Amino acid sequence: MTVTRDLPGLDLPPATLERLGAFEALARRWTGKINLVAPSTVPDLWTRHIADSAQLWPLAPSAAATWADLGSGGGFPGLVIAILSGDTGPKLTLIESDGRKCAFLRTAARELGLSVTILDQRVESAPSQAAQIVSARALAPLVTLLPLVARHLAPGGTALLPKGRDWAAEIDAAHAGGWTFDAEPIPSTTDPTARVLRLQNIAHG
Template identity: 55%
Template sequence: MNLHSASSNVSRETLDRLHAYADLVRRWNPRINLVAASTLSDLWERHVVDSMQVFDHADRTATTWADLGSGGGLPGIVCAILALELMPDCSFTLVESDKRKAAFLLVCKQEFALNLTVRIERAERLAPLSAQIVSARALAPLPQLLPLVARHIAPGGCALLPKGKNHAAELEAARAEWHFQVTSHVSTTDASARILALKDIQRV
């Protein structure tokens, strides 16, 4: 099994949890559309490993992590599972307005004894979380996403945002309204995709 990931140095127990999470997604997906049905056959690589690499770029000293639009827990649940072993002092807040998806996230919390809370609200209405790390996967294009990230990130914090092949155009569009420092990491699961690490996010 090729994990493509620094997180592949995790224990068998953590890997078992990740596989159990993937099984939960498969069981729930026919009732709640957690991931596109067409991607279920490639769930591990397309979604789990893709989310694990977000964790690879996280500051391991951070103690607060907010995942916006968590959906089926990608990357929030995956990162929270990895954090049990690698960032045990980090608490997660998963923001998901869909009550059925939030119910799935709560099942994951209980099943894997994760250090997280689920907020069943829209990110734009939620009181600022002041999180040291903010993540969001497949939630919105960068120009629409940055107001939400800026609302919930702590001073000096970092946003970890997986983006597809349009990442360069999204960055260019976002710079019309925002200043930020960005480090672009090539995705290990898709050469045309990037993990964008943004800091010092300020509206122009």
Template identity: 50%
Template structure:
């Protein structure tokens, strides 16, 4: 994804902050730090390119180190997209707030709370990465996604078996995109979700 010079500078600063904070609060696996750009940032940028949000509210569940929520906020900084990062860990929420402040991302905010403990956010877009298996994610998506919204999920190589299991209790439209950064992984777009 081609980005402006300002956006590229924000990503560089985000990387720097993530590397600085990671030894203290383990935002990403230390083994992946040498490949931080490809393994994490470029991986999440695929999602932004596919969803191409032009406006509305984006909610990232279990944001952790801001993947993909902060990547969305940085890539969409010049669009009318508000990004809400939901993270229950106080230390990780502090990291997210620091990045938002340092990178000047006024349309991004942090909600430090448990996902199931907050009222419906009724978002146009909901994302999650490495949060939970799809069958467990479905209740969160059902609670926080607007009726005409889309969920964008980055899933590993076992994504097809997760989809099969989720379909036992949920009805939903699904479109999958092969990951360009991880062999066998996929980006899932889920919509029209309802409980069986």
């Protein structure tokens, strides 16, 4: 199978693109059964979910050894990052409370030969990961998300949080809620109105 689709900002070997294509096919098959993603986004799954997830990889600190993905759902971005990072990337832990989605994550990881840890637990009750990178995509508004991120992020770590057109309002609401952080809003490669928020020094009160 040869995948001709590209990913903005990434120059990937054919084997990695083929693995992403295999993951896309798996996600399409399973979405018909358990709604891994919103049905309306399935026709554009490559851009809306795979490319949107892949843009986090070049934003991650290169020396990071651990990465926790919160509310992994259908593996966006967790399994996409696992494919892009290969055998030399950070140790990835995917946390997802939906048992059916966890079944998909385990099946996809096994079929694609990915080394990841999958926790079938709620993000707020899972053991603290103290990860150097924490990601969360389409999980909650920033003010609600930050306590979960802080729970699983190591001191000095980096959070990578894709946000839609209301990203600036979410930052304002988080500040109003007593959160402080260093924020770098990075333009999304898949949506001109969206940003990836790269956050550090997250604290409350």
